[in-house]
Amino acid sequence: MWDKMKCPLCFSVGHESVCEPGDGVMFVCCDRCGRFKITEDAVGYWFEKYSKNQSSRSVANASSWAHYYCNEFSTINDDDLKRCEDMRVPSFNDRADLLLKFISRKTAHIGQLVEFKEYEILVATWSYDTDETHALLNYLFGEGRIQLLKSEDAAIILANGWKHLEKLREKNPLSQQGFVAMWFNDELENAYTKAISPAIVEAGYRPHRVDFGEHNQKIDDEIIVQIRRSKFVVADFTGHRGGVYYEAGFGHGLGLEVFFTCRRDHVEDLHFDIRQYNCVLWENARFDEFRQKLARRIEAVLGKGNASSTI
């Protein structure tokens, strides 16, 4: 059905793609999409729909999604591919930022002229043709962030570009993780499992909670590392634990979005500086409502995430 040397996601043959079938799952190593595993069912589904329409938006989405969010431990199935078909592409600005970051990763020293290949730019920027990549390159040029060769296959990052990269470094634009700061108490377990965690998944992100039980209630390095890796923080103030205030403040200081929540009967005691933020209030036995409100709030502020629940 498929060429052994062809990537089952992007159908590239111009560069080396190694596919090794086995156990109904193929291991793929593609210069464009990266390394991942994929079920043979998913390969069949994709081949039938897109092998004759390789420069479609869906193929570009699947390729970039695999490139950014999968690795050799991920197994892509047909549900993942169907999600890629409907996926909202990152905004123009985010894609321009991704392009600048891509060029910076190839830059060994300031002032260096960096060459790149067409497929590298396509996959880095979620683009499906060179009209899109030209527009992005020219935007960076117009903003004074890069100097661009006429041939558009090489660029130098300029001072404005480095300044912009500094700013970006703080906000984790690619992270799909939402850090959850809350009191670890049996009473609140349902709030996490029935509302906060599924709300984050529903908005397209991956929840991460550091269990205080295993960490002696200390603000330890693991918490700091996980907040730094996150795109946003959900902070639930029920119980008014010092740690939650600290983690919310730390996330805020990094420039991350912080979503405040609190059980209604604890809201009176909220510190004044939290009360002025728009806090999602919730009640026991109305977890569905809490989940929906929080998911909508996250999506409204950050847009739908791309995290897969299978990774």
Ligand SMILES: [Zn+2]
């Ligand atoms: Zn590929």
